[in-house]
Amino acid sequence: MMDLQDRVVVITGASSGLGRAAALQFAKQRSRLVLCARRADALQDIARQCRELGARAVTYEADVSHEEQVQALAQEALKQTGQLDIWVNNAGITCFAPLDSERFDDHRQVLETNLFGAIYGARAVLPIFRRQGYGTMINVGSVLSKVGQPFVPSYVISKFGLQGLTETLRASFADMPHVHISSLLPYAMDTEHFESGANELGWGAHPLSPVQSPEKVAKALVALARSGGRQRMVPRIAGLGLALHFFLPRITEHLVLDILRKWHFDDEAVSRTAGNVYTPLGDAGAVHGKRSVLVTTPRLLWYVTGRLLSIPIELALKRRRAPVPRSDADIAGATRRVALRAGHAEA
Numbered sequence: 001m002m003d004l005q006d007r008v009v010v011i012t013g014a015s016s017g018l019g020r021a022a023a024l025q026f027a028k029q030r031s032r033l034v035l036c037a038r039r040a041d042a043l044q045d046i047a048r049q050c051r052e053l054g055a056r057a058v059t060y061e062a063d064v065s066h067e068e069q070v071q072a073l074a075q076e077a078l079k080q081t082g083q084l085d086i087w088v089n090n091a092g093i094t095c096f097a098p099l100d101s102e103r104f105d106d107h108r109q110v111l112e113t114n115l116f117g118a119i120y121g122a123r124a125v126l127p128i129f130r131r132q133g134y135g136t137m138i139n140v141g142s143v144l145s146k147v148g149q150p151f152v153p154s155y156v157i158s159k160f161g162l163q164g165l166t167e168t169l170r171a172s173f174a175d176m177p178h179v180h181i182s183s184l185l186p187y188a189m190d191t192e193h194f195e196s197g198a199n200e201l202g203w204g205a206h207p208l209s210p211v212q213s214p215e216k217v218a219k220a221l222v223a224l225a226r227s228g229g230r231q232r233m234v235p236r237i238a239g240l241g242l243a244l245h246f247f248l249p250r251i252t253e254h255l256v257l258d259i260l261r262k263w264h265f266d267d268e269a270v271s272r273t274a275g276n277v278y279t280p281l282g283d284a285g286a287v288h289g290k291r292s293v294l295v296t297t298p299r300l301l302w303y304v305t306g307r308l309l310s311i312p313i314e315l316a317l318k319r320r321r322a323p324v325p326r327s328d329a330d331i332a333g334a335t336r337r338v339a340l341r342a343g344h345a346e347a
Contacts, residue, residue: 002085002136004030004086004226005029005030005031007029007031008077008084009026009032009033009034009085009086009087009088010034010036010073010074010077010084010087010088011023011026011033011036011090012037012062012064012073012088012089012091012117012121013036013064013091013092014035014037014043014046014090015038015042015043016037016039016042017189017214018090018191018217018218018221019088019091020214021213021215021218022088022090022221023035023046023047023049024046024050024215024218025215025219025221027051027053027054028055029222030055031055032056032057032080033047033050033055033056033057034059034060034073034076035050035058035060036060036062036064036073036091037062037091038062038063038279038280043059043060043061060072060076063113064120065112065113065116065117065120067116067120067123070117070121070123070124071120073124074087074128078128084128084129085134085135086138087121087136088137088221088225089117089118089121089122089140091113091117092113092140092193093110093113093196093276093277094110094198095107095109095110095152095155095197095275095277096152096197096198096199096200096205097198097199097200097201098200099153103200106154106198106200106277107154108154109277109278110198110277111157111161114158114159115158115165118162118165119165122169125137126172129179130176133176134176134178135178135180136179136180136181136182136225137169137181137182138184138221138225139165139166139181139182139183140183140221141162141163141183142155142185142187143185143186143233143242144156145160145162145185146185147241147245147256150256150260151205151260151264152197162183163183166182169181180228180230182224182225182228182229182230182231183230184221184224184234185231185232185234185238186212186220186233186234187212187233187238188208188210188212189207189213189214189217190212190213190214190291191291194207196275196276196281197275197277198274198275199271199273199275201272202270202271203265203266203267203269204265204266205264205265206265206266206292207291207293208263208295208300209293209295209297209300210235211291211293217234248308251315254311254314254315255304255307255311258311262294263294263295263300264294
């Protein structure tokens with residue numbers, strides 16, 4: 001177990017949400033913090049709170065989608081003690097939009113930040129870890145690093161890619177036992193993620209139960225840093241959902257789509273916006289405990305139980321009623337039926 005006191009810890013995306021909560025948890029361990037984000041004022045605020053807890057904290061305003069800024073961040077961290085002990089790739093944004101949406105640049109920026117930002121972090125840290133012979137990198141993924149979600153496709157792709165980065169780095173350092181590459185996979189958290197992301201769907205997004213506080217996940221992150229473990233899922237029971245997907249993938253995918261359609265978005269229209277994808281928003285990230293859910297945990301579990309029994313029957317009936325089109329006429333007929341159901345063609 002690593003003693004975290006005076007360890008140099010870099011946290012990207014430290015101005016809000018999990019990054020902010022993690023900074024406070026490391027501060028309680030008296031770590032030396034290098035806090036990075038795009039919002040200078042929010043960074044100064046969280047650094048002040050860390051110092052009040054007895055930690056040393058410096059800030060570095062940077063956008064992780066620019067490699068030269070990430071390299072400069074690593075050099076700033078080295079100025080503290082000449083060593084770099086823990087690097088947390090946490091910065092992330094999202095986009096609520098189909099993958100074939102007109103504004104593809106929003107999806108591209110999600111990948112630039114979530115995935116390439118972490119890759120740039122790895123490129124900055126790898127030479128340092130090799131020189132030192134030790135170090136810990138924690139990549140903050142998601143349950144969506146393991147299972148798909150249709151309404152935030154670029155976010156899912158970035159988190160799957162982040163898991164690939166984690167596995168690649170583990171293999172790269174397989175002969176260095178004191179270099180740890182860890183992944184944290186949280187379920188939905190009560191952070192600004194749901195209202196600050198780009199939104200082209202035009203509906204307000206809500207987290208699904210059971211929503212957890214960023215403080216709970218931050219404690220798991222600090223525990224992971226201390227132990228050097230490979231992976232931590234928060235909450236651990238989320239692993240049951242991944243097991244269900246492993247054994248019953250088609251049924252689980254159908255179930256996820258149903259649940260998200262029913263309870264991920266409300267009925268009130270919201271403005272289509274680029275959110276914080278390109279520029280940071282205000283200081284809403286400091287506020288949590290206020291995000292409502294559209295379904296309670298008991299009701300969600302009851303719904304899941306019933307749908308696990310009914311979905312196989314529905315899928316079997318659909319296959320019987322809608323055989324695979326074979327000829328051009330069959331394809332044209334199937335296309336027309338889909339358009340009619342969607343209300344895009346005249347009867």
